[in-house]
Amino acid sequence: MSTVTAGKAAAGPAAGPATRRVPVGRVYRFELVKLVSQWRIRLLVLACWALPGLFVAAVAQQGTLPSDTLFGRWMHATGWAGPLVVLGFAGSWALPLLTSVVAGDVFAAEDRLGTWRHLLVAVRSPRRIFLAKTLAGATVLALLVAGLVASSTVGGLAAVGNRPLVGVDGHQLAPSDAAASVLLAWACALAPTLALAALGLLGSVALGRSPMGLLVPALSAVAMQLAQMLPLPVALRLALPGYAFVSWNGLFADPARLTELLIAVAVSLVWAVVATTAARVLFLRRDFTNGSEDGGGRRALAFGAAPLAGLLALTFGAVAVATPSTGSGITQAKVQRTVTTVFAHLYRLQTEQLHRPTVTEADLRVTADCGRGDGQVDPEGPGNDWRCTVTWHLPGTAAPGTAIYQLDVASDGRVMADGDGPKEVNGYFLVHTGAGDAPNPLWQFDGQVDLLASPTG
Template sequence: MTATLTEPGTPGTPGAPEAAVRPASVARGYRFELVKLVSQWRIRLLVLACWIAPALFVAVVSQQSDLPVDTVFGRWMNATGWAGSLVMLGFAGSYALPLLTSVVAGDVFASEDRLGTWRHLLVAVRSYRRIFAAKVLASLTVILVLVAGLAVSSVVGGVLGAGDNQLVGLDGHLLSPGAAAGQVLLAWVVALAPTLALAAVGLLGSVALGRSPMGLLLPALVALAMAVAQLLPLPVALRFALPTYAFISWEGLFTSPAQTGPVLISVAVCLVWTVVATALAYFLFLRRDFTNLSYDGSARRTITVGALPLVGLIVVAFAVLAAATPSLGSGVTQDKVQRSLSVAFAHLYRLQTDELHRPAVTEAQLDVTSACTKGGDLVPQEGPGNDWRCVVTWHLPDVATTGQAIYQLDVTSDGRYVADGDGPKEVNGYFQVRTPIGDQPNPMWQFDGNVELL
């Protein structure tokens, strides 16, 4: 029996009888698409890896003496389990999450082209719109399961390997285990925003490029290009206009007070990207030619409907941020570096005082100030670089002399810096300090900091 379709834009045969066959519901289509995804061996392998591998990695590394100190929070992995989850988050944002979105969202439509199963699916569901919704929801569900696995597994491995201890923030202040748990969870939630944006790009590539492998690679390539761009000396407004900046902005949550401005801006940019890229994918999907079994996408339509609107998003976001905030420079200025270093030094000095069982002192009593210079006199005193040299000055109660310490700073373009103690040795040199969780390096020897670019 021939059936007519009740929705515009759905496949059908003219001249059908009056009794129309209703399209399958979105819920049934969603269950069907979810079963198809989960039945794939590579998806099952990814789910298994995301729920097991992070725990093993974090637990093993936490027991090593050679820690990944070049990664933010890496130097604290054997002191607290919460640091391990944040190290895994940094790795996931750079590598794992873009690849996961490519494998799931970048292939959810293209797989039908490769297998030649579009006609069977269209006959079974009888609605373009419901097919699109079901595939989007199924891919989103799998991605959420994968991200949840990375987060939960890394936390479990960290707590088992290093314990549920307090965490040292990026400005030297201490977070209790409960506060650290909340901030770590929030950081993973923030990382969901750019993951969704890349997933939407994957949907767009999967629809626009058909059987072409470029659709599968598109989210990873976009993430790689934007990661390279973040390494360049770009204006702050342009950094925030890229959706992948949210993979970095969560670091501002671990200062006191938290740097919520960059986090909110980057999440908002990601959500706009998610909506626009998904809408473009939907627009292209409704105009697909499903009679062509060798469809590899239309280059002209992919550029005009897919790529150019997303580039336009970057331009618009850059213009809005440049007009709303003073963010046309690098964001790394002499005053910001000095202020950030002073705050971190004061917090860490108190931590060192407590670990060495010296008389307690407050930040107000220390009255820490910093004087930083970058390169020589002819070099502008701003911008990233490893040539920042700072002299920190502080005072102790009832002590006439003023203390001074020297630090060499390596400031990256995203505002993160590593401070390396350069004397005096008894203040910021290397030596072991006995703590309740075991011997740890002097907390003032080397530490990570963060300059708020806005």
């Protein structure tokens, strides 16, 4: 045998075909099938595509409405209020629970089943595994959110109809404008949903086979909701990713209030990127050859929590520097302006109901004088002791009209006004029209203080 032949023979075993890694698309399809094959995921898909529509249709037929929810008092008036009521509930409860079930267990399940070695032998790339699991979880969440939107919209339109929607400042949105705003509001809610899903991925990687990873998104959402109920500075409120579940209401004002919404969506997306990156780093640093290791323990938990704490401080500082938002954002001037705007729009709506001569906001010259605690408390900040006296003028009438409202101003800027007389204006929940009794738009109404706006507008 020649030297060349001997050299080829010696190199033969090492020169075999290179080991090929499984394409990401194939791994993604495999992970997606694994998720969808779980009975709990199938049950969630069925629930999201059926229950919201049934709920909206049932509530629309009831005599009482969820008036404590934004747009709840308009569910008898238009089918577009239903999807917004469902969005408010979903942001508080449904979406955090969905992210917990989908993303909070996607890695921990492999630890409990002991299937990591089989998966690594088949795929041969931890990076591809992480990417495929992340994309599969995001796909399932998008399917669930799409079901919530479609079901609640169909239920509302079928039960009530395609009618104009009253916005947070009292102006009416045409059905086409309402449809576009509703879809955009749900699209904006995807950003905090992805942030919670990323926290679920981080918890699932850091906590290993422990089922506590399931609780990370839900507990994070509850903590952020409790924080939003406190009189926090606006900058800190916007630095929390959950605020995007609230700020979508700015889409239903005229003109639209986009500053808070854009900041909240951007913060949520940054949180999603940082939390996902931390989960990826922890996952790739893991020693899969050690069967007793199912995560990084305390070190992994600290490594995952430290970037998020730094991100919270960074976003708080950035928002505080960029905007005048170190206080609560609720001042006497803003409350008066909000009540004035909403009352003027809704007075025109009541005028149309009663078939009175048409007036404009300029004709009415509405003003509001608001205070807290009968003048014993500084007129700023949230509280349920606000009281407003609204004054307006009708063309050809010398004496002005007045009405009194008791206000509950929430820490997130929502204003809930309850009419306190006179009866013919706002003291009763019905008005007598030529076609029969109809809901009185001035009896109770909602408004929204723009927390980032200047006190003088």
